[in-house]
Amino acid sequence: MIEVISLHKKFDQDYILNDINTVFEKGKTNLIIGQSGSGKTVLLKCLLGLYNINSGEISYDGIHSSEMDSNNKLKLRREMGMVFQGSALFDSLNVLENVRFPLDMLTQLDIDEKNKRALKFIERVNLSNSLNKLPSELSGGMQKRVAIARAVVMNPKYLFCDEPNSGLDPKTAIIIDKLINEITKEYGITTIINSHDMNSVIEIGENIIFLKNGNKIWQGNNKSILNSGNNEVNEFVYSSKLVQKLKGS
Amino acid sequence: MIRISFSKYCKRKILYKQIFKEINDLVLDSIPIVSILSFFIGGVVAIQMALNLESPLLSKTLIGFATRQSVILEFAPTFISIIMAGKVGSYISSSIGTMRVTEQIDALEVMGINSLNYLVFPKIIAMLLYPFVITISMFLGIIGGLLAMQLTGVPSEAYIEGIQSDFDGYHVTYSYVKTLVFSFVLATVPAFHGYYLKGGALDVGKASTQSFYWTSIIIIIINYIITQLLLA
Numbered sequence: 001m002i003e004v005i006s007l008h009k010k011f012d013q014d015y016i017l018n019d020i021n022t023v024f025e026k027g028k029t030n031l032i033i034g035q036s037g038s039g040k041t042v043l044l045k046c047l048l049g050l051y052n053i054n055s056g057e058i059s060y061d062g063i064h065s066s067e068m069d070s071n072n073k074l075k076l077r078r079e080m081g082m083v084f085q086g087s088a089l090f091d092s093l094n095v096l097e098n099v100r101f102p103l104d105m106l107t108q109l110d111i112d113e114k115n116k117r118a119l120k121f122i123e124r125v126n127l128s129n130s131l132n133k134l135p136s137e138l139s140g141g142m143q144k145r146v147a148i149a150r151a152v153v154m155n156p157k158y159l160f161c162d163e164p165n166s167g168l169d170p171k172t173a174i175i176i177d178k179l180i181n182e183i184t185k186e187y188g189i190t191t192i193i194n195s196h197d198m199n200s201v202i203e204i205g206e207n208i209i210f211l212k213n214g215n216k217i218w219q220g221n222n223k224s225i226l227n228s229g230n231n232e233v234n235e236f237v238y239s240s241k242l243v244q245k246l247k248g249s
Numbered sequence: 250m251i252r253i254s255f256s257k258y259c260k261r262k263i264l265y266k267q268i269f270k271e272i273n274d275l276v277l278d279s280i281p282i283v284s285i286l287s288f289f290i291g292g293v294v295a296i297q298m299a300l301n302l303e304s305p306l307l308s309k310t311l312i313g314f315a316t317r318q319s320v321i322l323e324f325a326p327t328f329i330s331i332i333m334a335g336k337v338g339s340y341i342s343s344s345i346g347t348m349r350v351t352e353q354i355d356a357l358e359v360m361g362i363n364s365l366n367y368l369v370f371p372k373i374i375a376m377l378l379y380p381f382v383i384t385i386s387m388f389l390g391i392i393g394g395l396l397a398m399q400l401t402g403v404p405s406e407a408y409i410e411g412i413q414s415d416f417d418g419y420h421v422t423y424s425y426v427k428t429l430v431f432s433f434v435l436a437t438v439p440a441f442h443g444y445y446l447k448g449g450a451l452d453v454g455k456a457s458t459q460s461f462y463w464t465s466i467i468i469i470i471i472n473y474i475i476t477q478l479l480l481a
Contacts, residue, residue, distance in 0.1 A: 082359040
């Protein structure tokens with residue numbers, strides 16, 4: 001579980017995140033939604049520790065970020081997995097080497113054990129037939145699946161996904177959403193997804209936070225979002241004609 | 250950047266692998282172009298010397314002497330380094346810059362890996378072998394001059410006598426001191442431009458150009474300072 005308490009983040013003199021208070025629950029797919037420029041990515045990077053916060057607190061299973069020294073922060077980083085928007089696979093490494101990379105870098109396991117663990121997750125994302133392919137030889141959806149396998153190969157406590165289905169066709173996007181959701185349940189991970197895709201919101205949004213101009217406007221789930229009664233949320237949600245139809249039916 | 254590159258080391262086995270990869274990409278892959286350039290420019294330098302020393306009062310050994318001095322003191326260490334700022338420098342800045350824009354560096358950081366140590370440190374270590382490339386350049390530059398003289402009709406004996414005359418080992422030391430400093434500049438300045446790049450694919454190209462620009466300027470300024478300190 002990750003708890004965010006009165007978080008503020010500013011760049012120069014502009015506040016990008018204002019007094020964010022929320023809880024991201026364990027074993028659930030938590031979604032941060034909002035329009036471009038609403039502060040989603042900044043919040044995700046604050047949670048990852050890539051950005052320092054200006055004030056407030058982030059608590060990771062009861063351990064406060066302000067009380068952590070650099071060693072503890074490093075330890076925490078190693079309990080995190082991240083799926084980047086562009087997959088961020090290493091160009092010169094094949095699928096197996098990409099997934100095995102965190103194990104190579106951070107563990108003392110022998111090569112057989114590392115291969116066994118990497119293969120287990122590659123199989124989980126249905127890419128056993130593409131072990132020796134380079135990222136450039138994979139489709140966007142396959143690259144995302146490799147990124148997911150690499151993110152979870154260290155058995156992280158926290159999984160972060162930055163718009164995991166952007167640039168994918170709707171069918172592949174659903175496959176990726178479902179895969180993340182299943183892995184979250186299977187391994188009891190606290191998963192936080194940045195998205196502005198309403199399909200994802202409806203499919204897997206068990207805990208949804210809506211941001212606008214750096215403020216948390218609303219929090220709920222995929223059942224309550226269609227009837228939130230909040231104008232700003234409705235404006236975002238019903239900008240999709242598909243959701244308008246869904247509401248109509 | 251340099252301080253962080255030399256801290257929080259990645260696993261030794263991984264670093265060795267990276268260092269050998271960088272030796273191949275930065276040093277060994279540079280040998281063909283350096284060899285071709287050095288051989289032909291050595292030849293051109295010798296021909297131009299011969300052209301300017303036509304007076305029968307001047308010994309033909311001066312051609313070999315002047316070619317050797319030009320190649321060892323300036324051409325091999327400095328001008329090859331400026332050419333390397335284009336070849337090695339743009340490779341370093343564009344490869345690291347591409348990793349930056351495709352979030353691969355962020356991925357390393359999220360994993361808790363010191364990305365500067367993983368990406369920049371092996372390049373600095375690999376470039377310690379750069380004087381080996383410059384040695385090849387010196388040798389081939391002088392050989393190029395010898396062959397050019399044979400084709401021009403200047404006796405080989407005079408050229409060889411010239412390259413042996415008044416040899417001062419300190420000049421070679423000066424040349425290698427410069428080369429080692431340049432090797433550090435060649436690894437770090439382009440890495441800086443790539444690592445701290447902001448923007449997209451277009452900016453990778455801009456960073457590459459900027460890195461060549463700054464590496465060349467820094468090399469020329471350092472060249473002057475070292476020459477002032479060691480030879481003046």
